[in-house]
Ligand SMILES: Nc1nc2c(ncn2[C@@H]2O[C@H](COP(=O)(O)OP(=O)(O)O)[C@@H](O)[C@H]2O)c(=O)[nH]1
């Protein structure tokens with residue numbers, strides 16, 4: 001399952017800066033051939049410390065994290081649904097994404113022109129206006145889509161699955177400055193603006209400055225600004241939770257790997273994310289809990305303790321299951 005998140009927002013709010021920081025941080029977070037597929041499409045590994053633990057235990061040669069694809073979607077301006085800016089080009093990009101990361105400018109810098117050319121006065125009020133502009137464009141785009149579908153259905157009534165933009169889960173990412181990063185009052189107010197959606201705070205500029213630092217240096221650098229959170233990790237966590245996703249793990253000498261599935265997925269469905277043959281020919285799965293493995297120290301010990309379960313087709317997967325599938329094709 002390939003999780004794809006589209007980054008939207010008005011011009012000059014820091015989308016591309018954030019995109020670069022995300023793909024960079026991703027490259028550092030795991031020794032994985034991450035890629036910038038196109039200048040605006042990047043694959044980022046999902047940070048998962050459990051994989052490092054498993055890799056040591058199994059003397060694994062290769063770690064393969066789950067991945068998220070980020071798309072830096074330009075061209076969303078007031079009037080975009082009517083063809084302003086890059087016009088409707090961005091719509092196709094957003095349609096392909098399961099979730100939207102809406103970047104909102106919450107930093108003060110009058111040298112960097114706001115889309116509406118206004119000077120920064122009231123961060124909160126301007127953030128609200130900016131959010132409303134983008135959301136209105138998404139609504140208008142959906143209206144247009146609906147009209148098109150209605151017209152088309154008259155000719156061909158076969159049901160078409162149209163992913164409406166406004167139905168996609170949105171995670172708000174406020175691009176705050178150094179002051180905003182530690183201003184809990186401001187953060188609470190921004191959060192309230194977009195509740196019940198998730199809100200994450202990031203300083204894209206700082207993230208960008210860290211692009212050639214290693215993990216330890218980044219941590220220290222951020223802490224010097226009073227930042228303890230990891231924005232990339234939070235964004236991915238928020239996407240998983242809004243989309244109802246979880247991961248399961250496979251572990252062995254050849255590779256340790258994390259896979260993304262829907263919460264509530266059955267064992268055969270999980271098997272299907274590895275290979276369709278695994279699902280088709282599913283016989284059973286051997287499952288142990290990551291926590292049991294860590295506590296008991298080895299797979300043998302887990303087995304000896306009676307905590308390696310053989311499960312069948314109706315088993316509902318749980319977060320952190322370490323699985324080996326038995327199949328026959
Ligand atoms: N001061 C400040 N400038 C930023 C920040 N994020 C981005 N910028 C600057 O704002 C300008 C526009 O950023 P960019 O990422 O290209 O915005 P986009 O149009 O949303 O993709 C660039 O000059 C960035 O260096 C930030 O957090 N603080």
Ligand SMILES: [Mg+2]
Pocket residue numbers: 015016017074
């Ligand atoms: Mg940009």
